[in-house]
Amino acid sequence: MSTIHSNTHTESSDLSGLKGQLPLVGLTGGIGSGKSVVSDLLGKLGAGVVDTDRIAHQITAPHGLAIPAIEMQFGRGYIDANGALDRSKMRTLVFGNPDARKTLEAITHPLIRQETIKQAKDLVAHGAPYLGFAVPLLIESMSWRSLIDLLVVVDCPEETQITRVMQRSNLPREEVERVLQAQATREDRLAVADVVIQNQGSLTTLEGEVNLLHQKILKIQKDLLGSS
Numbered sequence: 001m002s003t004i005h006s007n008t009h010t011e012s013s014d015l016s017g018l019k020g021q022l023p024l025v026g027l028t029g030g031i032g033s034g035k036s037v038v039s040d041l042l043g044k045l046g047a048g049v050v051d052t053d054r055i056a057h058q059i060t061a062p063h064g065l066a067i068p069a070i071e072m073q074f075g076r077g078y079i080d081a082n083g084a085l086d087r088s089k090m091r092t093l094v095f096g097n098p099d100a101r102k103t104l105e106a107i108t109h110p111l112i113r114q115e116t117i118k119q120a121k122d123l124v125a126h127g128a129p130y131l132g133f134a135v136p137l138l139i140e141s142m143s144w145r146s147l148i149d150l151l152v153v154v155d156c157p158e159e160t161q162i163t164r165v166m167q168r169s170n171l172p173r174e175e176v177e178r179v180l181q182a183q184a185t186r187e188d189r190l191a192v193a194d195v196v197i198q199n200q201g202s203l204t205t206l207e208g209e210v211n212l213l214h215q216k217i218l219k220i221q222k223d224l225l226g227s228s
């Protein structure tokens with residue numbers, strides 16, 4: 001979804017109390033690989049899913065939690081007529097300006113973290129059999145990697161990623177390529193994956209793969225309950 005927010009280790013801290021209670025599954029993949037689609041499918045099957053990219057988007061949507069601080073730090077010019085973050089303008093600013101990126105992340109990360117923890121705890125309270133955390137830069141974060149029990153990587157060829165994101169987010173090719181270059185490579189992700197979901201075919205094929213994944217995680221959950 002959003003292409004300007006990255007995660008840091010901070011989002012995963014405070015979730016460690018959940019470890020051992022239920023399986024904690026990390027869902028990652030490059031931009032446009034299909035993380036959100038996989039998250040939604042798992043959610044429909046009954047998983048408890050927290051999508052950190054979606055949270056990043058919500059807090060910068062009209063009247064989002066991050067908007068007042070962004071306006072204060074960056075000025076009214078970065079807020080659009082609807083009261084949302086002007087994504088295109090901010091994207092341009094932070095790509096060429098690490099300090100501005102840090103300032104933006106100092107605002108967004110604590111809010112994303114707070115909401116991630118809140119949603120995770122709510123899902124557990126409502127009886128979720130396991131938690132799936134969709135995190136774009138998961139493999140880059142050691143603290144996320146040490147938290148999760150199973151690392152699921154959604155994978156497709158780079159050209160497919162580019163085409164999908166150009167369509168989904170109405171972005172020019174160069175911009176999508178810039179995001180891709182700032183992320184871990186496909187090979188890096190595949191090297192650390194416990195499970196790879198191939199997403200280069202149809203949505204029906206993907207649904208079948210996600211069903212199998214769900215069953216596999218439910219089995220891990222049963223084993224965990226049996227051993228506690």
Ligand code: ADP
Pocket residue numbers: 001029030031032033034035036037038164165168199200201202203206
């Ligand atoms: P990510 O969350 O990894 O950035 P999304 O889940 O948003 O990626 O998927 C990117 C775009 O590609 C979305 O518009 C989504 O609907 C579409 N998409 C994902 N998987 C498929 C597929 N197997 N077939 C067709 N479109 C797909």
